[in-house]
Structure formats: structure tokens, C-alpha cells
Amino acid sequence: MTAPDTGDRPPGAAADISSQSGVAAALTPVLTVAVSLLGLCLLWGLAANAWPSRAFPGPGRVWQVLLAEAANGDLFYHLGATLGRVAAAYVVAMVIGSVIGVLLGSHRSADRFFSPWLVLFLNIPALVVIVLAYIWFGLNEAAAIGAVAVNKIPNVVVTMREGARALDPNYAEMAAIYRFGLLDRIRHVLLPQLQPYLAAASRSGIALIWKIVLVVELLGRSNGVGFQIYLYFQLFDVAAILAYTLAFVAVMLVIELLLVQPIERHATRWRRRPA
Amino acid sequence: MQPVGAVVPLRVDIAEKTFRSAQGVSIAALQDLSFEVRQGEFACLLGPSGCGKTTTLRILLGLDKDFSGSFQLPEGGSNRIAAVFQEPILLPWRTVEQNVRLALPKSLRAKNLDGLFDTLGLAGMRSLYPAELSLGLARRAALARAFATEPAVLFLDEPFASLDERTAERLRHLLLTVWSARPTTALMVTHNLREALMLSDRIIVLAQRPAHVLGMFDVRLPRQYRNPQVMSDLLRSFHQKFPGVA
Numbered sequence: 235m236t237a238p239d240t241g242d243r244p245p246g247a248a249a250d251i252s253s254q255s256g257v258a259a260a261l262t263p264v265l266t267v268a269v270s271l272l273g274l275c276l277l278w279g280l281a282a283n284a285w286p287s288r289a290f291p292g293p294g295r296v297w298q299v300l301l302a303e304a305a306n307g308d309l310f311y312h313l314g315a316t317l318g319r320v321a322a323a324y325v326v327a328m329v330i331g332s333v334i335g336v337l338l339g340s341h342r343s344a345d346r347f348f349s350p351w352l353v354l355f356l357n358i359p360a361l362v363v364i365v366l367a368y369i370w371f372g373l374n375e376a377a378a379i380g381a382v383a384v385n386k387i388p389n390v391v392v393t394m395r396e397g398a399r400a401l402d403p404n405y406a407e408m409a410a411i412y413r414f415g416l417l418d419r420i421r422h423v424l425l426p427q428l429q430p431y432l433a434a435a436s437r438s439g440i441a442l443i444w445k446i447v448l449v450v451e452l453l454g455r456s457n458g459v460g461f462q463i464y465l466y467f468q469l470f471d472v473a474a475i476l477a478y479t480l481a482f483v484a485v486m487l488v489i490e491l492l493l494v495q496p497i498e499r500h501a502t503r504w505r506r507r508p509a
Numbered sequence: 510m511q512p513v514g515a516v517v518p519l520r521v522d523i524a525e526k527t528f529r530s531a532q533g534v535s536i537a538a539l540q541d542l543s544f545e546v547r548q549g550e551f552a553c554l555l556g557p558s559g560c561g562k563t564t565t566l567r568i569l570l571g572l573d574k575d576f577s578g579s580f581q582l583p584e585g586g587s588n589r590i591a592a593v594f595q596e597p598i599l600l601p602w603r604t605v606e607q608n609v610r611l612a613l614p615k616s617l618r619a620k621n622l623d624g625l626f627d628t629l630g631l632a633g634m635r636s637l638y639p640a641e642l643s644l645g646l647a648r649r650a651a652l653a654r655a656f657a658t659e660p661a662v663l664f665l666d667e668p669f670a671s672l673d674e675r676t677a678e679r680l681r682h683l684l685l686t687v688w689s690a691r692p693t694t695a696l697m698v699t700h701n702l703r704e705a706l707m708l709s710d711r712i713i714v715l716a717q718r719p720a721h722v723l724g725m726f727d728v729r730l731p732r733q734y735r736n737p738q739v740m741s742d743l744l745r746s747f748h749q750k751f752p753g754v755a
């Protein structure tokens with residue numbers, strides 16, 4: 235993960251030519267993805283035609299439902315509710331998990347003592363945490379978000395503990411000699427070293443969190459994608475279920491592309507070396 | 510040229526420093542090590558490899574507190590310490606200039622560093638990341654960081670090791686230039702005798718491990734008179750005083 239970025243830019247006159255071939259090189263994977271997805275839709279359409287059933291709608295039908303839900307505003311309301319919970323749970327899990335992880339990674343005895351707890355929490359099924367949270371804290375937003383965060387925190391702890399173990403003591407000593415303040419130490423010494431681990435925890439985190447959020451919504455909330463899927467499950471409306479699922483997957487992919495990847499590129503810009 | 514700040518000398522009096530290896534074997538690194546560096550003086554700590562020079566610096570820098578004995582750092586002025594190690598230890602995710610400024614106290618963060626960067630030949634490289642520097646340039650950046658803080662005492666641990674001789678020689682001259690502009694009490698570790706004779710006012714010669722002081726060698730001659738002829742005379746008298754060393 236410390237490999238230098240291979241997308242290096244040759245300086246000077248070569249820039250024009252290389253930027254054109256660069257665009258082509260950037261487009262090829264996008265095209266491949268588009269063709270691949272189109273192929274999947276085609277296959278799905280053919281299969282839906284071969285076995286026509288209300289429980290197996292084709293892509294056209296799902297698209298119609300999607301447009302209808304978007305037109306009456308339901309889609310955005312429920313997507314927004316779910317997205318808000320994902321974001322809140324993500325922030326809570328990352329902050330708490332990172333703090334615990336770094337503490338365990340830098341204190342051997344604490345690590346030895348709390349390791350069994352960690353293994354225990356890693357193995358508690360998400361459903362159990364959610365049900366208990368609703369029983370203990372009531373059917374409210376805090377319990378919902380807390381339950382999702384608690385499911386994710388052990389994973390973050392494990393990743394960030396690795397990150398803390400890999401910290402280079404030379405930087406901490408340099409910071410001590412030059413009397414860096416606490417905030418400078420965190421911002422300029424600690425976080426940049428933990429960045430690859432934060433990125434890894436984030437990636438696996440968002441994927442896990444949004445799936446758990448749907449379950450939380452299904453069990454105890456009255457809005458969100460999970461709630462809608464439960465509703466349409468009772469109505470046996472598979473087209474609506476698929477419409478909501480695909481819409482949310484699309485949103486998560488867009489977030490990954492427009493938010494996560496640019497942030498990561500920015501955070502690792504110093505690894506780039508001129509050719 | 511007024512020596513700035515420090516009115517108290519650097520006084521070292523370490524009774525003992527012992528390492529315990531992972532297998533439980535104890536290694537005495539320092540034993541009755543005591544010396545003094547006067548204010549505004551550039552001293553070199555010269556000794557065989559593995560005798561405990563780095564260990565001494567780490568104790569003085571406050572990085573190793575597990576020893577018996579005491580030491581006193583020069584006071585006055587900024588009351589700060591600065592260090593240049595064999596590895597430059599720049600933050601790879603910050604530019605050269607950010608690396609230097611981060612080491613400054615908050616009140617001096619915005620200070621004008623043009624002169625320092627110019628002297629060290631880093632003027633065009635302030636916005637580069639350390640990965641884009643050669644080792645020699647990275648060492649210069651580490652020197653810039655150390656001098657920018659205007660420390661009361663400066664520690665250097667073989668700052669010119671593993672450079673080709675020409676680059677090392679240029680860096681020594683640069684070090685002398687910035688240091689002469691503001692003579693700070695300095696203690697430099699080296700096992701290069703020529704380097705020590707060229708740079709220092711006084712050489713503290715250490716014995717094999719456990720390190721203690723074998724003797725002092727004062728070089729009273731101003732640095733601008735230390736030409737090749739004088740250097741070979743100095744070398745000869747050093748070898749007369751310390752036969753078998755270096």
C-alpha cells in the first residue's frame with residue numbers, strides 16, 4: 235500500500251500527448267464497466283422474458299417503478315434517511331474504533347487484557363446487537379445508529395491496532411524533540427501514518443454499515459430503504475424491492491467514486507514522484 | 510559574533526547506562542561518562558563504532574530516561590533543543606517548508622526563512638516532498654529545520670554519513686556557514702577524525718564500550734585557517750596524543 239502511484243506525469247513537452255493517451259487509458263476501464271453492466275441487464279431481461287412472473291420482473295419494469303418512486307419523492311426521502319444513518323454510524327464507528335485501536339496498538343498490556351473482549355465482540359451476530367439495543371434503549375434513532383456502530387467498531391479496532399503497531403517511533407521522537415503540540419502530533423504525525431489503515435477500515439466499513447443499516451431499519455424504524463424493502467416484502471412487490479436496492483447501491487458507488495477516491499488521492503499526493 | 514542565549518554550559522555526568530537485551534543479557538553502554546561543552550562551542554564526540562555515542566545523544570535529547578546520573582542542558586534564549594540524525598526524519602507527507610515550520614514554536618511559524626533556505630541551497634525546493642529529494646538535500650532540510658528553531662543547544666548524530674565525500678564536504682561547509690552566523694552550543698557525533706578536526710573547537714574522545722572519556726583535544730585555531738597543511742599537522746598531533754584512536 236506504500237507503492238508509489240504509477241500514474242506519474244512526465245514533465246514538459248510530452249504532457250499533451252500523454253494527457254490524450256491518459257484520457258483514453260482512463261476511459262477504457264469505464265467503458266469496460268459499462269459494457270459489463272449492460273451485458274448483465276441484457277441477461278436479466280432475457281431471463282425475465284423466459285420465466286415471466288410477478289416475483290421476477292425484468293429491468294424495464296424495475297426502471298418504471300424507480301421513476302415512479304422518484305417522481306413522488308418517496309425514493310429520495312427514504313434514501314436520504316438511510317444515507318444519514320450510514321453517515322452517522324460510520325463517523326461514530328470510525329472515531330471510537332480508531333481511538334480504541336490506537337490505544338490497544340500502543341499499549342501491549344492493555345492489548346493483552348482486552349483482546350478476548352475484542353474476539354467476543356467480533357463474533358456477536360449483528361442481529362443480536364440490534365435486537366438488544368432496541369430492547370435496552372427503545373425504538374429510537376440513537377439506538378439504531380449505536381447498534382450499527384457497535385457492529386462495526388471491533389473491525390475498526392482490529393485494523394487501527396495494526397496501524398498503531400506499524401507507527402514509526404522516529405517520527406514521534408522527532409516530534410518530541412521539536413516540542414510539537416498535541417494537535418500537531420495528531421494531525422501531522424499520527425493521522426498521516428494511519429491513513430492507509432483509515433482508508434482500509436473506511437472501505438470495508440461503509441460496505442458493512444449500509445447492509446446493517448437496512449436490517450436496523452427493517453426491525454425498528456419507520457423510514458429508510460430497509461423499511462421500504464420490508465413494506466414491499468409484505469406486498470410481495472419484487473420490482474419495488476429491486477428498485478430501492480439498486481438505487482441505494484448506485485448511491486454508494488457514486489459516493490465511493492466522488493468522495494472516497496478523491497479524498498484518498500489527496501491524502502496520498504506526497505507519494506507521487508515526478509518521472 | 511555574540512554567542513546567543515546559552516549562558517550555562519552543557520554539562521554531562523552519566524554514571525551508568527545499561528541495556529538489557531531481549532535474551533536478558535545486560536550490556537553496559539556508558540560508564541562514568543562526564544564532560545562539558547562551553548557555551549557557543551562546537552564539540553565533537555569521537556569514538557569507535559558501537560561505543561555508545563548515539564546512546565549518549567538519546568539520553569541528552571530526553572528520549573531515553575532509563576539511566577543513572579545527570580546532565581544539564583544550556584539554558585537561555587529559546588531554551589529549545591534541536592537534533593539532526595543520520596536519517597533526516599522528515600515527515601514524508603509534508604513539504605520541505607512545512608517540515609521546517611512545524612518544528613517552530615507557534616509564535617514563530619510565520620517567520621521569514623528565506624535567508625536560511627538560500628544559504629542551504631534549498632530556495633527552489635521549499636514546496637517539494639521529501640521523497641523528491643536526494644539524501645544530501647534531505648540532510649540539508651533537516652539542518653534547516655534544526656537551525657530555524659534557534660536552539661539553545663544543537664545535537665548532530667553523524668549527519669554526513671553515507672554521502673559521497675564531495676557532497677559531505679559541501680554539507681560540512683554549509684553547516685559551518687549557518688552555524689557561524691549564530692554560534693550555538695553544539696555536540697556532534699562522528700567517527701570521522703578529519704571531519705571532527707575541521708568542524709570543532711574541541712574533540713571529546715571516547716573509549717571502547719562502555720563509553721567513558723579518554724581525553725579532550727582542543728582545536729584553538731579559527732576555522733578559516735584550517736587549510737590542508739594545518740589539517741595534517743593537527744592530525745599528526747592528534748595521533749601523538751591519542752595513539753591507536755581512529
Ligand SMILES: Nc1ncnc2c1ncn2[C@@H]1O[C@H](COP(=O)(O)OP(=O)(O)OP(=O)(O)O)[C@@H](O)[C@H]1O
Pocket residue numbers: 528529530536538556557558559560561562563564565700718
Ligand atoms: N535498544 C538497545 N537495546 C540493547 N542494546 C542496545 C540498544 N541500543 C544500543 N545498544 C547497544 O549499546 C551499544 C552502544 O550503541 P550506540 O548506538 O550508542 O553506539 P554508537 O557509538 O552510536 O555506534 P555507531 O557509531 O555504530 O553508531 C551497542 O553495543 C549496542 O549494541
Ligand SMILES: [Mg+2]
Pocket residue numbers: 562563564666
Ligand atoms: Mg550511532
